[in-house]
Amino acid sequence: AEQNRELRERLLQLKKERNAIILAHYYQRDEIQEVADFRGDSFLLAQKAAQTDADVIVFCGVHFMGESAKILAPNKTVIIPDERAGCPMADMVNVDGLRKLKAQHPNAKVVTYINSSAEIKAETDICCTSANAVRVVNSVDSDEIIWVPDKNLGHYVQQKTDKKMIIWEGYCNTHDMLTVKDVEEMRAKHPNAEFVVHPECRPEVVALGDFVGSTTAIIKYCKESDAKEFIVGTEDGTGYQLRLDSPDKTFHFATKYLVCPNMKVNNLKKLVKSLETMQPQIYVPEDVASKARLSLERMLQVK
Ligand code: 13P
Numbered sequence: 001a002e003q004n005r006e007l008r009e010r011l012l013q014l015k016k017e018r019n020a021i022i023l024a025h026y027y028q029r030d031e032i033q034e035v036a037d038f039r040g041d042s043f044l045l046a047q048k049a050a051q052t053d054a055d056v057i058v059f060c061g062v063h064f065m066g067e068s069a070k071i072l073a074p075n076k077t078v079i080i081p082d083e084r085a086g087c088p089m090a091d092m093v094n095v096d097g098l099r100k101l102k103a104q105h106p107n108a109k110v111v112t113y114i115n116s117s118a119e120i121k122a123e124t125d126i127c128c129t130s131a132n133a134v135r136v137v138n139s140v141d142s143d144e145i146i147w148v149p150d151k152n153l154g155h156y157v158q159q160k161t162d163k164k165m166i167i168w169e170g171y172c173n174t175h176d177m178l179t180v181k182d183v184e185e186m187r188a189k190h191p192n193a194e195f196v197v198h199p200e201c202r203p204e205v206v207a208l209g210d211f212v213g214s215t216t217a218i219i220k221y222c223k224e225s226d227a228k229e230f231i232v233g234t235e236d237g238t239g240y241q242l243r244l245d246s247p248d249k250t251f252h253f254a255t256k257y258l259v260c261p262n263m264k265v266n267n268l269k270k271l272v273k274s275l276e277t278m279q280p281q282i283y284v285p286e287d288v289a290s291k292a293r294l295s296l297e298r299m300l301q302v303k
């Protein structure tokens with residue numbers, strides 16, 4: 001506790017010196033969410049990165065999030081606490097594979113989940129996050145959509161749109177682990193709880209949800225619902241904001257395995273060090289960034 005207090009003081013000082021802003025995803029460790037200027041889901045954090053007038057953005061999340069921030073704010077310095085914090089789902093799609101698919105479906109538009117590399121975004125018509133996926137797909141002026149990389153979110157969106165979706169086979173290792181059996185066992189233990197679930201979970205698990213949505217949407221739903229108890233089907237870091245917003249309610253994570261190891265690579269010590277050394281920084285080559293930027297900016301414009 002004493003060490004953390006010192007680290008937090010050092011962080012405040014460095015933030016001022018560098019004119020930096022700290023963005024933290026809801027899946028980050030509590031010690032990071034505590035010191036963030038903004039906590040949020042992927043969508044809110046991308047928006048904050050695009051809007052900030054700070055000189056430095058410290059992005060506490062996984063690599064693609066820092067990269068998206070850099071693409072949206074090319075004149076800012078973007079640093080991340082540890083560059084080994086990647087997203088396995090983002091690595092499940094490659095440029096060659098996507099180009100092949102585009103050649104096979106020349107009339108389709110490419111909608112890419114923000115959980116993807118800058119190179120994939122550069123091959124994309126419009127990006128989306130779990131918060132706006134259905135709206136983004138419906139906004140596209142084509143009946144045919146190539147969807148990368150999350151098959152589970154893709155399946156969820158397909159149920160909510162008339163467009164024909166060609167869905168890539170990627171998935172999130174963390175959310176995809178949750179099974180129907182896990183949820184049924186929790187429901188038996190907590191019969192009064194509502195089940196809230198992220199659409200990165202398997203379709204048969206999502207189908208059990210009393211509510212389905214992005215992390216921000218889940219937090220908002222739990223706050224406003226009349227229920228007092230919830231079974232949560234998303235990453236356990238979300239508990240920080242859930243408990244902050246709804247201190248009188250009880251949250252049971254659906255399993256103890258809903259932990260993204262990549263998100264947890266970051267910690268307060270590494271965060272302070274990154275701002276001290278201004279390393280590691282995110283660089284995106286401008287030829288890639290300029291194309292990727294269009295796909296992200298189109299997403300930010302969808303109402
Ligand atoms: P959201 O931030 O859109 O809820 O997505 C969850 C996620 O897996 C981020 O990596």
Ligand code: SF4
Nearest residue numbers: 062087088172174260
């Ligand atoms: Fe990637 Fe899943 Fe971790 Fe999000 S929770 S960063 S999608 S592995």
